[in-house]
Amino acid sequence: MNTATHILTASAVLARRNQPYRNTAILIGAFLPDLSIFALFAWPKMNGFSQSTIWRELYWQEPWQTFGAISNSFPIWLLVLSVGLMSRSKVMIVVAAAAIIHLALDFPVHADDAHKHFWPLTDWRFHSPLSYWDTNHHSPYVMAGEFVLCLAALVALWLRFSGWLVRSGLVAAMLSLIAVPVFFWATLG
Numbered sequence: 001m002n003t004a005t006h007i008l009t010a011s012a013v014l015a016r017r018n019q020p021y022r023n024t025a026i027l028i029g030a031f032l033p034d035l036s037i038f039a040l041f042a043w044p045k046m047n048g049f050s051q052s053t054i055w056r057e058l059y060w061q062e063p064w065q066t067f068g069a070i071s072n073s074f075p076i077w078l079l080v081l082s083v084g085l086m087s088r089s090k091v092m093i094v095v096a097a098a099a100i101i102h103l104a105l106d107f108p109v110h111a112d113d114a115h116k117h118f119w120p121l122t123d124w125r126f127h128s129p130l131s132y133w134d135t136n137h138h139s140p141y142v143m144a145g146e147f148v149l150c151l152a153a154l155v156a157l158w159l160r161f162s163g164w165l166v167r168s169g170l171v172a173a174m175l176s177l178i179a180v181p182v183f184f185w186a187t188l189g
């Protein structure tokens with residue numbers, strides 16, 4: 001799903017009032033699985049590759065497949081969670097929990113672009129019949145569901161946090177949910 005969805009949902013589940021460290025850790029954990037995607041977007045872009053080359057070719061090649069496998073690995077994040085629990089590191093626990101929520105939401109909505117969610121134990125990928133972006137895999141319905149989910153998370157967070165900084169972040173996250181699909185539709189056609 002979209003990065004903004006992951007940040008909103010993990011925050012709705014885990015964020016607490018007046019706990020800035022915990023809440024920052026949630027943002028980081030919810031974002032980290034998508035780090036490889038942002039690097040894939042930024043690095044080839046700086047080197048002059050086109051949008052369509054990035055997503056239709058480079059995405060499927062190394063090193064991006066391995067980066068994606070690492071950041072989207074249930075075993076790795078469960079390991080981080082266990083180490084956090086054993087060492088009583090709240091930051092580690094919250095980062096891992098936010099990342100696991102991210103993976104759990106992605107798992108049912110990646111079709112052809114499924115991650116190796118259980119790497120390094122196995123290279124198996126769950127190719128879902130549903131996709132959050134691919135119209136060949138019912139994306140309009142998934143997008144509608146994603147939008148409702150985000151709206152619910154947004155309302156929950158809006159009621160929990162009254163500061164202007166958080167609230168403008170919420171508005172920006174909601175706008176990005178519209179902007180990102182429009183950007184890909186306009187550049188990839």
Ligand SMILES: [Zn+2]
Binds near residue numbers: 001033034102106
């Ligand atoms: Zn993701």
